Amino acid sequence: MSDTLTLGDLAFSSRLLLGTGKFSDVETMIAAVKASGAEIVTVALRRFNANEAEDDLFGPLSQLDGVTLMPNTSGARNAQEAVRAAMLARELSGSKLVKVEIHPNPHHLMPDPIETYEAAKTLAADGFVVMPYMPADPVLAKRLEDVGCASVMPLGSAIGSGHGLSTRELVGLIIRDSGIPVIIDAGLRAPSEATAAMEMGCDAVLVNSAIANAGDPAAMGRAFADAVATGYAARQAGLMARLDHAEATSPLTAFLSDAE
Amino acid sequence: MKLVVNGEDRDYDGEANLAALVTSMAADPERVATMLNDEILKKNERDAAPLSEGDRVEVLSFAGGG
Amino acid sequence: MSIRPDWLDPEPHVARVEAARRRDVHAALAAEQPGIAEFAALLSSTAAGELEAMAQRARQLTRGHFGNTIQLYAPLYLSNYCTGGCSYCGFSSDRKQPRHKLTEEQCQAEMSALRQMHIEEILLLTGERAPEADFEFLCNFVRAAAVHFPKVTVEAFGMTEEEYRTLNEAGCTGITLYQETYDPTLYEACHRWGEKRDFATRIAAPDRAFRAGLRTVGIGALLGLGDPIAESISLYQHAAHLMKTHWQGGISVSFPRLRPEAGGFQPPHPVDEKRLAQLIFAFRICLPDVPLVLSTRESAAFRDGMAGIGINKMSVASRTTVGGYENGRAEDNGQFEIDDGRDVETFCTMLREQQLEPVFKNWDAVFR
Numbered sequence: 001m002s003d004t005l006t007l008g009d010l011a012f013s014s015r016l017l018l019g020t021g022k023f024s025d026v027e028t029m030i031a032a033v034k035a036s037g038a039e040i041v042t043v044a045l046r047r048f049n050a051n052e053a054e055d056d057l058f059g060p061l062s063q064l065d066g067v068t069l070m071p072n073t074s075g076a077r078n079a080q081e082a083v084r085a086a087m088l089a090r091e092l093s094g095s096k097l098v099k100v101e102i103h104p105n106p107h108h109l110m111p112d113p114i115e116t117y118e119a120a121k122t123l124a125a126d127g128f129v130v131m132p133y134m135p136a137d138p139v140l141a142k143r144l145e146d147v148g149c150a151s152v153m154p155l156g157s158a159i160g161s162g163h164g165l166s167t168r169e170l171v172g173l174i175i176r177d178s179g180i181p182v183i184i185d186a187g188l189r190a191p192s193e194a195t196a197a198m199e200m201g202c203d204a205v206l207v208n209s210a211i212a213n214a215g216d217p218a219a220m221g222r223a224f225a226d227a228v229a230t231g232y233a234a235r236q237a238g239l240m241a242r243l244d245h246a247e248a249t250s251p252l253t254a255f256l257s258d259a260e
Numbered sequence: 261m262k263l264v265v266n267g268e269d270r271d272y273d274g275e276a277n278l279a280a281l282v283t284s285m286a287a288d289p290e291r292v293a294t295m296l297n298d299e300i301l302k303k304n305e306r307d308a309a310p311l312s313e314g315d316r317v318e319v320l321s322f323a324g325g326g
Numbered sequence: 327m328s329i330r331p332d333w334l335d336p337e338p339h340v341a342r343v344e345a346a347r348r349r350d351v352h353a354a355l356a357a358e359q360p361g362i363a364e365f366a367a368l369l370s371s372t373a374a375g376e377l378e379a380m381a382q383r384a385r386q387l388t389r390g391h392f393g394n395t396i397q398l399y400a401p402l403y404l405s406n407y408c409t410g411g412c413s414y415c416g417f418s419s420d421r422k423q424p425r426h427k428l429t430e431e432q433c434q435a436e437m438s439a440l441r442q443m444h445i446e447e448i449l450l451l452t453g454e455r456a457p458e459a460d461f462e463f464l465c466n467f468v469r470a471a472a473v474h475f476p477k478v479t480v481e482a483f484g485m486t487e488e489e490y491r492t493l494n495e496a497g498c499t500g501i502t503l504y505q506e507t508y509d510p511t512l513y514e515a516c517h518r519w520g521e522k523r524d525f526a527t528r529i530a531a532p533d534r535a536f537r538a539g540l541r542t543v544g545i546g547a548l549l550g551l552g553d554p555i556a557e558s559i560s561l562y563q564h565a566a567h568l569m570k571t572h573w574q575g576g577i578s579v580s581f582p583r584l585r586p587e588a589g590g591f592q593p594p595h596p597v598d599e600k601r602l603a604q605l606i607f608a609f610r611i612c613l614p615d616v617p618l619v620l621s622t623r624e625s626a627a628f629r630d631g632m633a634g635i636g637i638n639k640m641s642v643a644s645r646t647t648v649g650g651y652e653n654g655r656a657e658d659n660g661q662f663e664i665d666d667g668r669d670v671e672t673f674c675t676m677l678r679e680q681q682l683e684p685v686f687k688n689w690d691a692v693f694r
Contacts, residue, residue: 044325
């Protein structure tokens with residue numbers, strides 16, 4: 001893991017990605033983005049409505065230095081819709097970063113692995129830097145890598161649930177085999193969970209609800225930034241091993257002679 | 261003429277091109293993406309995109325999302 | 327530019343082996359996600375002093391992933407014709423010994439002898455590509471074996487991707503192909519002539535096999551040939567590379583050990599049993615879900631001891647001569663000398679006494 005987070009041909013120094021949904025107002029959101037030091041922020045495409053001009057985040061976000069927009073494809077229920085959303089978003093933002101997010105079930109919002117795969121394949125072939133939000137499935141992760149995704153973004157737990165890194169075992173397998181960055185997306189509640197994700201070898205985390213719904217979003221943004229940096233530093237430093245209790249069994253190596 | 265703009269019926273009597281429609285909606289042309297009958301039209305293509313009766317237009321902007 | 331890819335170079339990690347302290351060894355033993363750093367620590371002389379702890383951890387991981395089972399297979403030598411010049415091998419073309427190859431009829435007899443021994447996984451072997459035993463010869467026997475055995479693997483010569491594809495279509499499930507040594511200079515010195523002499527082509531053979539759709543590739547270094555620490559590090563890196571690159575492929579690691587031959591080849595870096603055990607434990611601890619294989623080159627006592635503590639797959643009742651099962655041809659020299667000569671029943675009894683279940687088949691080629 002180098003100190004730079006590399007996504008396709010783009011390089012970033014922050015390992016905290018921020019979602020912009022659910023904030024009470026634009027000012028609060030902008031303050032949180034600034035405090036978090038995030039260089040990648042997600043946005044969603046919505047139908048323009050002059051009466052809700054407050055909703056237009058493009059203006060205020062484009063004022064921020066060093067922030068790259070990562071449009072998501074939320075609202076798309078299949079690959080075809082997601083591809084169209086991505087194309088529209090690229091036209092608007094000029095950024096080829098795209099978060100593929102397809103969750104057809106409106107209740108639990110779990111990502112559709114098949115449609116996600118199809119959309120990722122099409123978009124990667126079209127030159128997008130594709131960041132798929134996905135179930136924590138090690139096989140799907142390799143399939144997405146094979147079709148040219150720039151990262152995989154397995155969920156820690158359900159979107160907005162705050163259940164933390166409940167997919168830890170599976171994420172461990174994804175990290176072990178992945179040749180592209182692994183970013184935990186969704187489900188985190190506390191900064192300590194972001195630290196844990198980084199300690200176990202994730203390359204970055206994407207947080208939205210935990211910051212937007214915090215008592216003081218800007219302060220929580222800063223706390224997450226520190227937590228991610230801490231987890232990353234701990235990973236680099238090499239964690240001490242967790243010691244097992246010795247097993248009291250008879251010696252297994254008595255059959256080995258000293259010399260042949 | 262009758263158009264369907266962002267999913268809603270609308271009577272439009274302005275200049276019959278996409279750029280003019282966007283302006284009529286009080287949208288900043290640089291901050292919206294547009295689609296005419298399922299075809300994505302770039303910012304610089306809107307002037308030359310004529311509108312006709314029954315066209316479906318989508319005008320989209322960035323909002324908060326995770 | 328070296329002919330050895332950078333990712334295979336052991337040098338950056340050898341220093342870690344030398345520097346490893348007890349603390350590093352203990353950390354490696356308990357690591358949740360062991361990698362090359364942990365592996366290096368477990369190869370150290372410090373770790374050699376912790377062999378019992380390594381065995382305990384290896385046992386726990388082996389049983390955890392593979393259960394209380396040992397997979398069994400048997401080799402079948404199709405031919406000992408060889409054009410290769412491997413200085414350490416009994417089949418080398420300059421060794422004076424009678425050459426044979428199986429006829430179709432003899433092969434059927436060998437296979438039915440193996441079937442009677444309940445063998446379900448068969449490893450077909452030849453020497454280096456020779457006019458008497460070429461690719462076509464091998465393919466024919468793969469087709470014949472696939473009728474009787476659910477798992478047919480091949481240990482022969484390095485092939486092209488196209489040949490591997492043909493082999494796959496013939497019913498081969500995987501190959502075993504040792505790099506022998508990961509040191510390019512030593513490699514060239516040992517492989518004196520023939521197509522095997524090309525290090526780079528050999529090292530990329532497992533990649534070609536996986537691309538061609540074969541399910542499994544067994545890799546290994548011939549222990550005794552090169553410095554065991556450097557060889558083990560490269561072998562680990564080779565395994566890690568294959569797992570990352572070919573995520574649908576299954577790899578296994580074998581531990582073929584050269585023993586000093588009276589009047590024959592003297593391995594320059596002999597590996598004793600304790601050292602061998604340490605290497606196996608290190609691989610198990612750092613690759614917990616990779617099958618580790620031990621052949622009948624090793625003694626009965628060593629095999630009994632290693633079964634289920636690191637090793638989870640073994641050959642059994644092997645004959646390393648051509649036609650060895652049917653007529654027990656005794657006048658020839660095999661490719662290597664067999665130390666554990668027990669028959670299948672005796673071997674399985676030993677396993678059961680250790681509460682280990684012998685597994686002959688864990689896969690059926692129903693959908694092939």
